[in-house]
Amino acid sequence: MATTDQQLHTYERDAELRARAASVLPGGMYGHQSAARLPDGFPQFFARGEGSHIWDVDGNEYIDYMCSYGPIVLGHRHPSVERAVAAQAADGDCFNAPTERIVELAELMTGLIGHGDWAWFAKNGSDATRFALQVARAHTGKNTAIRGEHAYHGWGSTWMGAATGMTPSATDFQLTYTYNDLESVRAAAVEAGDDLAAVVVSAVEYDASGSWTAPDQAFVRGVRDLCDATGAVLVLDDVRAGFRLDLGGSWASYGVEPDISAYCKAIANGYPLSAVVAKRELEEAASRFFATGSYWFSGVAMAASIATITTLQETDGVAQIKRAGTMLREGLNLQAQSHGIAIKQAGPVQVPSVRFVGDDLAKMDIPRAMMFTGEAAKRGVYLHPTHNWFLSAAHRDEDIEHTLAVTDVAFARVKEAFGDA
Amino acid sequence: MATTDQQLHTYERDAELRARAASVLPGGMYGHQSAARLPDGFPQFFARGEGSHIWDVDGNEYIDYMCSYGPIVLGHRHPSVERAVAAQAADGDCFNAPTERIVELAELMTGLIGHGDWAWFAKNGSDATRFALQVARAHTGKNTAIRGEHAYHGWGSTWMGAATGMTPSATDFQLTYTYNDLESVRAAAVEAGDDLAAVVVSAVEYDASGSWTAPDQAFVRGVRDLCDATGAVLVLDDVRAGFRLDLGGSWASYGVEPDISAYCKAIANGYPLSAVVAKRELEEAASRFFATGSYWFSGVAMAASIATITTLQETDGVAQIKRAGTMLREGLNLQAQSHGIAIKQAGPVQVPSVRFVGDDLAKMDIPRAMMFTGEAAKRGVYLHPTHNWFLSAAHRDEDIEHTLAVTDVAFARVKEAFGDA
Numbered sequence: 001m002a003t004t005d006q007q008l009h010t011y012e013r014d015a016e017l018r019a020r021a022a023s024v025l026p027g028g029m030y031g032h033q034s035a036a037r038l039p040d041g042f043p044q045f046f047a048r049g050e051g052s053h054i055w056d057v058d059g060n061e062y063i064d065y066m067c068s069y070g071p072i073v074l075g076h077r078h079p080s081v082e083r084a085v086a087a088q089a090a091d092g093d094c095f096n097a098p099t100e101r102i103v104e105l106a107e108l109m110t111g112l113i114g115h116g117d118w119a120w121f122a123k124n125g126s127d128a129t130r131f132a133l134q135v136a137r138a139h140t141g142k143n144t145a146i147r148g149e150h151a152y153h154g155w156g157s158t159w160m161g162a163a164t165g166m167t168p169s170a171t172d173f174q175l176t177y178t179y180n181d182l183e184s185v186r187a188a189a190v191e192a193g194d195d196l197a198a199v200v201v202s203a204v205e206y207d208a209s210g211s212w213t214a215p216d217q218a219f220v221r222g223v224r225d226l227c228d229a230t231g232a233v234l235v236l237d238d239v240r241a242g243f244r245l246d247l248g249g250s251w252a253s254y255g256v257e258p259d260i261s262a263y264c265k266a267i268a269n270g271y272p273l274s275a276v277v278a279k280r281e282l283e284e285a286a287s288r289f290f291a292t293g294s295y296w297f298s299g300v301a302m303a304a305s306i307a308t309i310t311t312l313q314e315t316d317g318v319a320q321i322k323r324a325g326t327m328l329r330e331g332l333n334l335q336a337q338s339h340g341i342a343i344k345q346a347g348p349v350q351v352p353s354v355r356f357v358g359d360d361l362a363k364m365d366i367p368r369a370m371m372f373t374g375e376a377a378k379r380g381v382y383l384h385p386t387h388n389w390f391l392s393a394a395h396r397d398e399d400i401e402h403t404l405a406v407t408d409v410a411f412a413r414v415k416e417a418f419g420d421a
Numbered sequence: 422m423a424t425t426d427q428q429l430h431t432y433e434r435d436a437e438l439r440a441r442a443a444s445v446l447p448g449g450m451y452g453h454q455s456a457a458r459l460p461d462g463f464p465q466f467f468a469r470g471e472g473s474h475i476w477d478v479d480g481n482e483y484i485d486y487m488c489s490y491g492p493i494v495l496g497h498r499h500p501s502v503e504r505a506v507a508a509q510a511a512d513g514d515c516f517n518a519p520t521e522r523i524v525e526l527a528e529l530m531t532g533l534i535g536h537g538d539w540a541w542f543a544k545n546g547s548d549a550t551r552f553a554l555q556v557a558r559a560h561t562g563k564n565t566a567i568r569g570e571h572a573y574h575g576w577g578s579t580w581m582g583a584a585t586g587m588t589p590s591a592t593d594f595q596l597t598y599t600y601n602d603l604e605s606v607r608a609a610a611v612e613a614g615d616d617l618a619a620v621v622v623s624a625v626e627y628d629a630s631g632s633w634t635a636p637d638q639a640f641v642r643g644v645r646d647l648c649d650a651t652g653a654v655l656v657l658d659d660v661r662a663g664f665r666l667d668l669g670g671s672w673a674s675y676g677v678e679p680d681i682s683a684y685c686k687a688i689a690n691g692y693p694l695s696a697v698v699a700k701r702e703l704e705e706a707a708s709r710f711f712a713t714g715s716y717w718f719s720g721v722a723m724a725a726s727i728a729t730i731t732t733l734q735e736t737d738g739v740a741q742i743k744r745a746g747t748m749l750r751e752g753l754n755l756q757a758q759s760h761g762i763a764i765k766q767a768g769p770v771q772v773p774s775v776r777f778v779g780d781d782l783a784k785m786d787i788p789r790a791m792m793f794t795g796e797a798a799k800r801g802v803y804l805h806p807t808h809n810w811f812l813s814a815a816h817r818d819e820d821i822e823h824t825l826a827v828t829d830v831a832f833a834r835v836k837e838a839f840g841d842a
Binding site: 035045106166 | 438441442444445446447448450451452453454456463464465466467468469470471475477478485487489490491492493497498503506510512513514515516517518519520521523524527528531538539540541543544545546547548551554555556557558559564575576577578579584585586587588589590591593594660685686691692693695704706707708709710711712713714715716717718719722803
């Protein structure tokens with residue numbers, strides 16, 4: 001990997017593919033993996049991955065701090081996961097009914113997660129968050145859900161009321177609160193009155209304005225108490241942080257269990273799977289309606305999930321991720337200080353957020369982050385200018401050291417361009 | 422496989438797993454793959470598949486006429502597909518951006534499907550139908566969609582208004598018509614007035630009452646003309662029939678192109694993928710909103726899809742499927758006649774529907790179908806009592822012959838129990 005300007009990446013093949021994509025994909029690329037809003041230096045197409053490293057279609061190598069926006073928790077092509085996948089795939093994947101893996105995985109997850117008495121599996125994180133809300137409504141016989149103001153719980157009409165192409169009624173029966181502001185939750189609950197079905201919380205604050213903070217104890221305890229008092233179902237969206245913060249659930253360390261949790265991303269090291277786990281008292285409601293998908297019962301992704309979770313357990317993977325994240329955070333802080341650049345780091349170190357104080361993320365006025373991450377990408381370090389990053393158990397000390405050598409150059413560029421941030 | 426009562430299947434391992442599943446899965450199993458409403462003889466858990474044959478966890482072998490409810494179009498573990506999957510998986514699957522496969526697959530599909538100028542990919546069939554409707558609404562700036570009365574377009578609040586746990590507003594802005602009844606479509610369009618965004622059609626009629634019929638030419642032509650006259654978007658749900666009836670789209674043989682189509686199931690021979698293809702004029706609308714998922718850009722399922730579609734092209738797979746389906750249909754008709762049992766076969770032979778005239782599917786009073794399919798399952802032929810069946814290109818003449826030997830016994834049992842149907 002390059003650290004000097006003589007060895008900067010080039011992107012010929014990527015440019016050719018972008019040109020072809022422009023003809024056959026809407027807007028050239030869609031969704032969160034579109035590189036259109038990323039700075040130069042970020043490729044649109046990847047070719048391969050191994051551990052903490054990824055290679056784009058031009059053969060440029062990167063240390064990967066997005067981990068496919070979360071799914072890669074053990075590193076790309078982790079041997080234990082690949083072995084389990086190969087064994088299952090040799091027999092088959094998608095049948096007229098599930099394989100034994102669904103029972104094994106449900107037993108594993110319910111054994112691990114305090115509030116998990118039963119489990120349910122699908123393909124998208126948004127399948128899981130939607131199902132959890134449907135269970136809450138079926139269980140309570142009520143409709144109103146209260147949720148974080150700008151929280152992202154997945155694509156689709158269940159969550160995205162104001163989006164283009166949605167009907168005006170898409171998010172009827174939803175009220176909002178401000179994360180970490182218990183009074184705002186209480187006020188929304190009062191407004192819901194006797195129609196309160198669910199309080200929906202993200203494991204860590206994540207909203208469109210870029211705020212990314214772990215919850216405080218009073219907030220976590222308070223929403224639990226409010227649900228206990230009102231009979232509302234406490235729905236934890238653990239899609240983004242699940243299996244990176246705590247194998248028992250991201251709020252377990254607070255001593256608080258939700259009633260139902262939604263999982264995706266890190267659950268199967270990149271194989272397509274999402275899940276819901278919940279308390280026994282919600283099972284009857286979950287059994288009362290039909291929710292299904294063509295590939296929801298397939299064995300390979302479940303075999304991958306069993307191997308992923310077991311490996312995380314056996315190797316204390318969360319501690320490894322935390323160690324790498326801590327080393328990165330401390331290194332960046334020292335570096336920013338020495339360059340005289342004001343940054344703000346937030347969120348758990350396993351899913352960190354790094355902001356330049358001079359930027360305004362809410363207004364998407366982020367020239368420093370764009371320059372910093374673009375300069376890093378060109379030198380083989382894949383960060384992201386706006387989204388939180390993801391660490392994996394595959395990040396070694398030498399990865400972090402090499403990364404810091406690159407970010408030192410990137411900070412210097414920011415300093416040259418913007419002076420005192 | 423068994424055809425005599427001395428060799429009937431046993432299901433010990435399946436029973437053990439069902440007992441474990443009862444503790445950790447809602448209702449013991451959920452969704453379309455729950456065996457709870459199937460007769461004895463249907464296992465809840467499968468272990469392996471090869472070509473047109475599948476084996477359950479007790480080692481019982483079946484000729485598979487459900488093909489995983491559609492996805493398996495070339496047969497289980499088809500060598501061309503498995504080779505493409507292995508090659509892609511050796512490099513990796515899920516990255517921070519797509520692989521080249523997304524461009525290749527979009528080029529392949531848009532080259533094959535008349536109205537396909539661009540393509541979009543997700544994981545569930547319902548992702549594709551929901552996205553198509555969102556595109557239609559974004560393009561027209563209108564809200565109302567008209568759809569088949571009891572049509573199934575996937576799980577979730579976009580389509581399932583009256584379902585348990587859904588809010589009263591879930592399917593606001595939807596009106597219904599009766600399939601193959603053009604006047605009812607016109608009446609709904611009049612009711613929609615100047616708010617008509619989309620006419621949503623299934624490739625073949627499929628509704629909850631079990632009706633399953635190919636559309637007639639006047640209906641297909643008529644909905645196209647109505648959309649042309651009103652500016653509504655014609656949305657074809659080709660999830661269930663796509664790539665089994667016609668590689669150019671299931672309405673291509675009618676000389677009619679929809680504006681946008683949703684695909685899933687047969688698109689990747691069991692690997693998790695869904696897709697939308699549409700006309701150029703809808704691209705701008707599709708580029709104007711955010712729709713995404715954690716695994717939507719993964720390379721393995723796209724590699725599987727390229728291999729699946731290419732193999733279907735190169736081997737004239739549709740003709741093979743049709744040949745096997747025709748042989749089965751004709752054999753069953755002769756057999757039913759010779760037993761003096763009245764059956765009604767409907768739908769294209771690739772996705773056939775078989776009903777006993779004495780049963781009432783709308784009321785789920787179906788003792789003949791339950792006995793028939795249960796007796797067949799115990800003897801190694803996996804049919805379904807209520808759902809349409811699916812043939813694949815792996816079904817050989819000897820499969821159909823063996824199947825007919827088994828169904829002969831099953832028809833005899835029905836005759837013994839119910840006399841003249």
